[in-house]
Amino acid sequence: MHSPATLPRFAVAALNRSLTAELQQKIDGKTKPPGSLGRLEVLALQLGLIQGRLAPHVVAPHVLVCAGDHGAARAGVSAYPQDVTWQMVENFLSGGAAINAFAGQAGMQLVVADAGVAHEFGPRNGLVDAKVGASGTANYLDGAAMSEAECALAMDRGAQLTRNIAATGCNVLAFGEMGIGNTASASLITHCLTGLPLAQCVGRGTGLDDAGLARKQALLAQALDAWPERPAPGGAGADDAVRVLARFGGFEIAMLAGAMLAAAEARMTLLIDGFIVTSALLVAMRIAPEILDYCVYAHCSHEAGHRLQLEWLGGMPLLDLGLRLGEGTGAALALPLLKAACAFLNDMASFESAGVSDKTSA
Amino acid sequence: MHSPATLPRFAVAALNRSLTAELQQKIDGKTKPPGSLGRLEVLALQLGLIQGRLAPHVVAPHVLVCAGDHGAARAGVSAYPQDVTWQMVENFLSGGAAINAFAGQAGMQLVVADAGVAHEFGPRNGLVDAKVGASGTANYLDGAAMSEAECALAMDRGAQLTRNIAATGCNVLAFGEMGIGNTASASLITHCLTGLPLAQCVGRGTGLDDAGLARKQALLAQALDAWPERPAPGGAGADDAVRVLARFGGFEIAMLAGAMLAAAEARMTLLIDGFIVTSALLVAMRIAPEILDYCVYAHCSHEAGHRLQLEWLGGMPLLDLGLRLGEGTGAALALPLLKAACAFLNDMASFESAGVSDKTSA
Numbered sequence: 001m002h003s004p005a006t007l008p009r010f011a012v013a014a015l016n017r018s019l020t021a022e023l024q025q026k027i028d029g030k031t032k033p034p035g036s037l038g039r040l041e042v043l044a045l046q047l048g049l050i051q052g053r054l055a056p057h058v059v060a061p062h063v064l065v066c067a068g069d070h071g072a073a074r075a076g077v078s079a080y081p082q083d084v085t086w087q088m089v090e091n092f093l094s095g096g097a098a099i100n101a102f103a104g105q106a107g108m109q110l111v112v113a114d115a116g117v118a119h120e121f122g123p124r125n126g127l128v129d130a131k132v133g134a135s136g137t138a139n140y141l142d143g144a145a146m147s148e149a150e151c152a153l154a155m156d157r158g159a160q161l162t163r164n165i166a167a168t169g170c171n172v173l174a175f176g177e178m179g180i181g182n183t184a185s186a187s188l189i190t191h192c193l194t195g196l197p198l199a200q201c202v203g204r205g206t207g208l209d210d211a212g213l214a215r216k217q218a219l220l221a222q223a224l225d226a227w228p229e230r231p232a233p234g235g236a237g238a239d240d241a242v243r244v245l246a247r248f249g250g251f252e253i254a255m256l257a258g259a260m261l262a263a264a265e266a267r268m269t270l271l272i273d274g275f276i277v278t279s280a281l282l283v284a285m286r287i288a289p290e291i292l293d294y295c296v297y298a299h300c301s302h303e304a305g306h307r308l309q310l311e312w313l314g315g316m317p318l319l320d321l322g323l324r325l326g327e328g329t330g331a332a333l334a335l336p337l338l339k340a341a342c343a344f345l346n347d348m349a350s351f352e353s354a355g356v357s358d359k360t361s362a
Numbered sequence: 363m364h365s366p367a368t369l370p371r372f373a374v375a376a377l378n379r380s381l382t383a384e385l386q387q388k389i390d391g392k393t394k395p396p397g398s399l400g401r402l403e404v405l406a407l408q409l410g411l412i413q414g415r416l417a418p419h420v421v422a423p424h425v426l427v428c429a430g431d432h433g434a435a436r437a438g439v440s441a442y443p444q445d446v447t448w449q450m451v452e453n454f455l456s457g458g459a460a461i462n463a464f465a466g467q468a469g470m471q472l473v474v475a476d477a478g479v480a481h482e483f484g485p486r487n488g489l490v491d492a493k494v495g496a497s498g499t500a501n502y503l504d505g506a507a508m509s510e511a512e513c514a515l516a517m518d519r520g521a522q523l524t525r526n527i528a529a530t531g532c533n534v535l536a537f538g539e540m541g542i543g544n545t546a547s548a549s550l551i552t553h554c555l556t557g558l559p560l561a562q563c564v565g566r567g568t569g570l571d572d573a574g575l576a577r578k579q580a581l582l583a584q585a586l587d588a589w590p591e592r593p594a595p596g597g598a599g600a601d602d603a604v605r606v607l608a609r610f611g612g613f614e615i616a617m618l619a620g621a622m623l624a625a626a627e628a629r630m631t632l633l634i635d636g637f638i639v640t641s642a643l644l645v646a647m648r649i650a651p652e653i654l655d656y657c658v659y660a661h662c663s664h665e666a667g668h669r670l671q672l673e674w675l676g677g678m679p680l681l682d683l684g685l686r687l688g689e690g691t692g693a694a695l696a697l698p699l700l701k702a703a704c705a706f707l708n709d710m711a712s713f714e715s716a717g718v719s720d721k722t723s724a
Contacts, residue, residue: 030460031450031460032460033568033569033686034569036568036686037460037687038685039683039684039685040683040685040695079395084718084719087717087719091393091716096711097710097711098399098706100709102702105702105705207395207396207397207398318683321399322400323400336467336695337695339467343463343464343467344463347458348463349458353458355449355452359568359569
């Protein structure tokens with residue numbers, strides 16, 4: 001059974017909203033009709049509150065990509081072979097993946113962590129060895145993907161990764177993942193923690209055809225049945241959330257959950273990517289609900305369950321571009337909007353300073 | 363009556379699609395599941411076709427903001443006084459407006475043109491004097507906003523502005539506008555050129571309240587009635603489109619239409635902003651329907667008529683952030699996505715080059 005004592009502890013403070021009125025006044029005083037910058041105004045307010053100042057800035061933004069393998073991948077929940085996980089990690093290291101292109105474009109530093117890829121990379125420049133299991137998780141069709149001690153270790157290492165990144169001065173941290181089979185894990189976690197019907201939580205992942213999708217649906221229903229002690233869907237508290245995470249994995253999702261909690265603890269802005277990253281957030285928010293105040297939802301993925309997760313969270317995504325790649329790509333694409341929100345708040349003139357007539361003077 | 367001979371001529375070539383298969387193959391060969399970059403893949407293909415090469419780039423991107431005043435503004439179609447037009451032009455010149463912040467952020471050069479602001483700026487650094495009328499347009503409640511000769515002149519000057527910008531090597535040109543009262547012009551143009559009911563084309567602009575909106579609706583219905591010779595809604599050809607443009611203005615909209623046509627002629631990518639810029643495009647496409655192949659729709663504005671324009675055009679906006687500011691702000695915010703589309707196409711490894719297993723090898 002789960003022992004809460006093994007879990008790392010996080011002290012996530014509720015957002016201090018004392019600057020709300022002053023920030024809103026500053027936003028409304030800019031030379032534009034009130035509200036005319038739409039979502040960017042909401043974002044500027046949020047960034048100001050998170051950073052506790054009237055002039056928020058994006059400083060040293062990072063993308064943390066955690067990679068891990070899934071025992072269930074061998075049962076056929078993905079369109080791609082498991083080897084693609086380590087091959088894509090190699091691709092990250094040599095700069096050839098989409099996240100390299102987008103992070104570079106956005107001026108973000110990329111950190112790649114091996115949470116438990118079934119491959120021996122050896123010591124490598126640019127790869128953080130945070131391996132919790134050398135051959136990936138166990139197959140949840142047969143038992144727990146990982147022990148609760150492994151789950152706590154993965155979370156703890158994720159938190160440590162964030163603390164190392166925070167030491168660079170970073171105040172916006174984006175999260176990404178790589179792991180063949182991890183949309184399946186995310187589907188199971190999402191079902192258990194939100195209570196949304198399993199079938200709605202399961203999608204095509206990297207591109208399953210209809211037969212592949214039906215097979216994935218059946219396997220995941222079987223994975224639930226194989227765990228009769230599972231908590232009632234949607235009703236889980238923190239301990240149950242960690243039990244769900246340990247049961248269905250993967251290591252990269254657990255590591256992300258820990259990294260997110262540490263990021264909120266450090267009062268960073270968390271830039272949330274797609275379906276799998278959001279499943280890690282579903283776990284993290286059971287441990288510290290205050291984390292949601294620090295989250296910016298970068299985009300809505302094409303993977304069907306992500307929209308449902310966002311609706312369940314009440315999160316409004318910035319982008320909706322039909323992306324379904326993972327790696328933190330949607331988060332990197334959204335970063336310029338965070339910079340733009342800071343730019344208008346910091347650089348625009350006010351009606352008064354620019355000598356522009358306000359609406360009320362009409 | 364309209365004399366087509368006065369109109370500047372534009373030779374917009376239909377998009378050469380001969381590279382389609384080769385571009386698509388390059389896109390599909392990148393280390394990602396096919397289609398997983400969603401809209402960015404469609405955008406990369408479009409940019410490749412427009413530029414006629416497998417490695418498109420965004421070079422020297424510009425935002426052209428045309429400003430003009432509207433005789434009808436004095437009748438009360440806006441929440442702001444007419445002086446705000448020139449005051450905001452001053453704000454552009456001193457760097458304090460939203461478009462300054464966003465263009466700077468996106469690495470775009472800003473060009474501000476006075477198409478007919480009711481204010482004497484004198485010779486000014488950073489302001490292109492392209493004034494067609496010294497006191498703005500006439501009030502379309504009483505007659506035509508401008509003569510057809512003025513309309514042709516405005517379009518011609520717009521084309522010249524684009525040609526000057528093209529000489530810098532620019533291959534992506536975004537369009538923006540400033541003009542108190544110009545959502546009203548755009549509503550009338552949109553109604554006449556698309557056939558959408560006038561009431562659906564009229565919105566709150568800079569922020570009218572319910573009474574102001576009702577007043578604007580009534581004034582614009584009156585403006586239509588005051589022109590019994592107007593073409594049947596939605597049925598206008600090129601000559602009729604120019605008649606509609608001359609009747610309802612403004613100078614900045616006419617200048618933008620000419621600038622857009624010259625941009626498509628120069629095979630630039632046109633980055634289309636919001637409701638008013640799209641109304642200029644509705645005119646331009648009657649003159650050269652091929653222009654649409656060169657257009658990227660940056661965002662969907664909160665101004666109600668813009669979504670209808672986009673649906674009518676079959677255009678898919680990249681962003682949907684509830685913006686309603688104009689100035690080209692939505693276009694500047696979307697530029698990073700064009701750069702990202704080029705970046706993945708140019709910088710990502712292929713399955714082959716990276717040694718990553720493809721789906722088909724599973």
